[in-house]
Amino acid sequence: SQTIHQWPATLVQPVGSPLSLECTVEGTSNPNLYWYRQAAGRGLQLLFYSVGIGQISSEVPQNLSASRPQDRQFILSSKKLLLSDSGFYLCAQLDSLHNSPLHFGNGTRLTVT
Amino acid sequence: AQSVSQHNHHVILSEAASLELGCNYSYGGTVNLFWYVQYPGQHLQLLLKYFSGDPLVKGIKGFEAEFIKSKFSFNLRKPSVQWSDTAEYFCAVTGTGGFKTIFGAGTRLFVKA
Numbered sequence: 001s002q003t004i005h006q007w008p009a010t011l012v013q014p015v016g017s018p019l020s021l022e023c024t025v026e027g028t029s030n031p032n033l034y035w036y037r038q039a040a041g042r043g044l045q046l047l048f049y050s051v052g053i054g055q056i057s058s059e060v061p062q063n064l065s066a067s068r069p070q071d072r073q074f075i076l077s078s079k080k081l082l083l084s085d086s087g088f089y090l091c092a093q094l095d096s097l098h099n100s101p102l103h104f105g106n107g108t109r110l111t112v113t
Numbered sequence: 114a115q116s117v118s119q120h121n122h123h124v125i126l127s128e129a130a131s132l133e134l135g136c137n138y139s140y141g142g143t144v145n146l147f148w149y150v151q152y153p154g155q156h157l158q159l160l161l162k163y164f165s166g167d168p169l170v171k172g173i174k175g176f177e178a179e180f181i182k183s184k185f186s187f188n189l190r191k192p193s194v195q196w197s198d199t200a201e202y203f204c205a206v207t208g209t210g211g212f213k214t215i216f217g218a219g220t221r222l223f224v225k226a
Contacts, residue, residue, distance in 0.1 A: 032212050034214070036216075041122060041218060041219070042218055042219075043117075043119075043203055043216040043217050043218040043219045044157075044203065044205075044216040045216075046213060046214070046215065046216075049212055049213060051212055057212075059213070090156075090157070092214075094212070094214070101147050101149075101159045101162050102147075102149075102157075102159075102205075102214055104156050104157045104158075105156070106156050107156060
């Protein structure tokens with residue numbers, strides 16, 4: 001079965017500092033990987049998705065970037081955090097070979113101060 | 114553009130009341146439809162899904178949803194809610210064979226004991 005590891009669980013960072021959130025998946029190969037941000041009253045906003053190594057699609061232009069250096073690794077980054085980057089970030093995985101629902105990690109609560 | 118609309122942001126019910134949460138989507142082409150649930154303090158989990166076939170699908174914990182293609186709707190129902198159903202519910206859409214899952218803003222359900 002698929003397992004998604006996401007860390008850290010919580011993070012407090014000052015404005016202007018860099019960010020790196022890591023997500024790794026187990027139990028599947030060549031998955032589609034996703035970064036979502038969850039905000040109260042706004043549901044889950046799709047930020048980035050990747051269908052393979054080095055392939056990144058950005059959904060919302062903003063202060064964040066994503067990379068996929070390995071098949072099962074997906075990284076969310078920022079060079080300089082803004083206050084508005086605070087939120088709950090979720091990594092998700094979709095088995096690309098079959099119709100299937102998303103599987104989510106436990107998320108990272110980021111607070112930018 | 115693809116979008117998912119959930120009509121109610123907050124719903125308060127008493128135990129044993131019937132539940133219906135509305136979901137409409139805008140998506141060109143054939144879709145896969147999902148309802149996810151997030152219980153307090155827990156991560157998102159799949160409640161039910163529709164890919165094809167019988168438009169009335171049954172999920173866990175007595176929930177069901179009906180896909181009405183002509184109305185672009187996928188409403189969630191439960192005949193008799195319980196206090197333990199207190200959670201946030203998200204409707205989601207993926208184009209078949211596509212990569213992006215779009216979520217609605219969510220509906221917070223509070224069930225009074």
